[in-house]
Amino acid sequence: MPAEPPANAGYAVAAYAVAALILLLYFVSLLRQARK
């Protein structure tokens, strides 16, 4: 029987959250600059 994959979903959630945060913050900062 194949072994169960390791339980490490927390790392994936953290990486996805960090990536979304960086991209959204940059996009919002550009939109604020564009409105000046």
Next chain:
Amino acid sequence: MTAAVPPPGLDRARAVIRRGTVLSTLALLGIAGVYVLAAAFTPIEARQGVAQKIFYLHVPAAWSALLAFLLVGIVSVLYLWLEDPRLDRFAASSAEVGVVFAAVMLTTGPIWAKPIWGTWWTWDARLTLTLFLFFLFVGYLSLRGALHDRRERARFSAVVGIMGLVLVPFVHLSVYLFRTLHPQPIVLKPSAPSLPWEMLRTLLVSTLMFTLLYVGLVTLRYGIGLAAEAREAHDAG
């Protein structure tokens, strides 16, 4: 009484900003779709578990960052030859967006490395060269911020941009040239991609969306630069 006349060129800049905003919004929605695709419709890798899904963000972010820095280098060579200010404006936009994608690459990488390699970071060739590339372009942006003469700024930063162009192939080939913990390419390599179709599909969709986001953000940033120059020229003259 007359209405204030907007600086010439501002309308064009606003049109570019609008285009960049629409493209970036579409790409961000597409990336939200990639999150769903990766979480619900892509199998869990047997040995690495769910953490392997970081791959669908880390690799496209690395691709977009290297594309951005490669284009800065090529456009910098062209700038030194043609001295067209549009090339300099593009290089500045691409470098800034590249640094943002590199930040995504350099944060998602260690978060993936910890459960798989057992360490957040190791000073091997691929990781160290990538960090150097990131700092080189942070330096590029600092240099741009420190110089006020437009032509001098464009010339000096083009030279730094070309140094980045030299470093990019080393980053890509470092996994072949040096002993490293980092895996070798599984898609951009001479033989066929070694990945099950469902995983390859998610990776390709994500790469497409990240590339679209690169185009959108560079367009938006280019428009902002254009608008600032139009206002500067109007105020000076």
